[in-house]
Amino acid sequence: MAANLRDLTLYLVVLIVVSTLGPLQFGFHLAELNAPEDVITCRKTSISSTISSLLSYVKNSSSDVDCIPMTRPQFATVSAIFTIGGLFGALMAGPFTSSRGRWLSMQLTAAFYIVGSLIETLSHSVPVLSTGRFLTGVGAGASTVIVPLYISEIAPPAQRGLFGAFTQISINLGILISQTMGYFLSHDSAWRWILGSGVVVAAAQGFGLLLAPESPKWTASAKGDVAQARRTLQRIRGKNANIDEEVESWGQGSGRPTSEEESLLHSVEDRMEGLLRRDTSSRSNSPSPSTSSRPHPHKASKPHLGFVQALKDANTRPAIIAVVGIMFAQQLCGINSIIMYSVSLFRDLLPPSFSSGLLTICISIINLGTTTACSPLPDKFGRKACLLASTIGQGVSSLVLALSIMFGVKILSAVAALFFVAFFAVGLGPVPFILASELVGEEAVGATQSWALGASYIATFLVAFGFPVVNEALNRILGGAGWVYFIFAGLAAFWALFIVRIVPETKGKANADEVWGRTRRVD
Known part of the structure; x- marks a missing residue:
């Protein structure tokens, strides 16, 4: 690393x-x-x-409230x-x-x-x-x-x-x-x-x-300018970086300059002389410009698929199902029940002197710290393994959190909540954002990402508004507290099964065809 x-x-x-x-x-x-x-x-x-x-020394605290x-x-x-x-x-x-x-x-x-x-x-x-x-x-x-x-x-x-x-x-x-x-x-x-x-x-x-700069891959795939894309990528990676395999994986050619294009790098006199020689040779040996054997600088790019077209396409539909499911799993395992409602959740679990504002900051620090620490894991262990570990970990944490709240074990509740946030950072936090670009080709990546993030915002809305309502209703009907986390534990089990059956591993795969085991078509 x-x-x-x-x-x-x-x-x-x-x-x-x-x-x-x-x-x-x-x-x-x-x-x-x-x-x-x-x-x-x-x-x-x-x-x-x-x-x-403290602020009263700078500004009169009796000023009008805005x-x-x-x-x-x-x-x-x-x-x-x-x-x-x-x-x-x-x-x-x-x-x-x-x-x-x-x-x-x-x-x-x-x-x-x-x-x-x-x-x-x-x-x-x-x-x-x-x-x-x-x-x-x-x-x-x-x-x-x-x-x-x-x-x-x-x-x-x-x-x-x-x-x-x-x-x-x-x-x-x-x-x-x-x-x-x-x-x-x-x-x-x-x-x-x-x-x-x-x-x-x-x-x-x-x-x-x-x-x-513009994305090199988009420049090659959408505009067909592989040479420019290669130059941009080389600049980003450094002049000594080997980018041949990655450029070839775009399916648009190598992007290397031809011998004719390399001659353009010489002096003006040499370029003009070379052009004249090539022009004379072309007139004597080629019956017409249309029969010339000069290679095309790049392949034609594939048309981009729209939002509905991507769903109808048999090659991209499995990827859309996978990323939409993962985005729902990201939210419906219950992370925002803690991120958004941590103050009310921890109100009785910590000393009264501990400010709810400071508590919110501490939760944010833990979330940021664990996400940063776990960021190398998808490359080391694979995307699917991290998703499974994250989902199962959150499910177990939900179960422990529910039981500890019900039986009033305050310290265990706090620890379970912290582990809940930590397991989210292992996979469900970062991995869903990178899957769309790895499961489909360039022609469908935008539409697939829109499907994924659209699902994410719908799921976020459901948790943000549904958690307090469902939590209060279950506590009132069944008595006690913590019942809603049994639901999150059950949802985690469901999404773990979904990941095992539906989501493919993308680590180490050059393109979407390799991910899904398809033979790449040569146009």
Whole structure:
């Protein structure tokens, strides 16, 4: 691993950092309303007397309160509309990035983030705040479709699992930044600085993308310019990197310059002389230009499949079923029941003096730390193995969590919840974001990724709204607490079986045809 990482170029690292600013903003906006909820909705003016007293030296604490009065259903609507925007962005991004490329698509997500964040920051009513949340949601949904594709197409094949995990890592980092800012800025009108920070990050993303090239694989497959794609990939990987096998795997030729093209690198006089000789030879030996044996510079690219076309295609349908199922598994195993409701879940498990805001930050740190630590595992043990370990681990953790809550074993409940988050990072967190680019060819990768992320946002919505309702109903009907985690344990068992039967292993496979055991067609 260390030897492979030493071969990485600074340019590649910069591209990874810039591109993952998109998913980072997804995590940031997902959590931005969590800590300052009471302040924004006019129910409270500060989160802690300590912070208020410190800030009183800078600003008079008796100043007018800046908030937007809203009921809990209205706040739930404002929060949920982000996922609706995410669903819209995810569905639209796939076909767009397939036809127009990754670079332009990422620039448009930055524009959505900037406009949405500005509207959020300046809003003074529920409809305006909801509009901003919807627009940032569109940017978030599109980013989680496009960025994993871009990373998988510029990262070295041996480290695609590692760098693919950076999407989930950046999401968790965004959550941590938002929660930390919320802890210190949830008072008076300071909460607007949280929302306004999204403008700064989005602007940084937009300027950073000026350094980024178009995806080499897309350039070769969609535009048919294999030579340009090869030059771009060589620049990303370094001049000494061997990229022959990877370029050949695109199915568009080697992209190496022909002898004629190499002659163009010489002096102007030599080039002109060579062109004249070739022209004379061509007139004497070739009956017409159409019968010349000169090879085509590249093969014709395959037409991209639309959202519905990909589902109807017999070659891509199994991949769509696999990635949609994995995305549902990612959410329906219950991760957001802890990420989004950790405060209420741990309220009785920790000392009263421990701030719920600090607790949320600790959960975010654990989530980020375990995701980062586990990022090399998909490349080492395989995607399928990590998914299975993650799903089974979460299922066992759910079962232990349910029993410990029911019997009031507080320490065990806390430990089970932490293991629940840790097992998510092993596979269900990072792997689903990289599968779409490995299970289908370039002609269907955008549509497949849209299917996957669309399923993810639907499942996220179901858990976000369904967990508190189902949890309260089961506790009321059956008595006690923790019953809902038996459901999550059962769902984990179901999804583990789904992974065993439906999801193929992609580690070490050159292309989708090899993954599914198909014979590649030669056009």
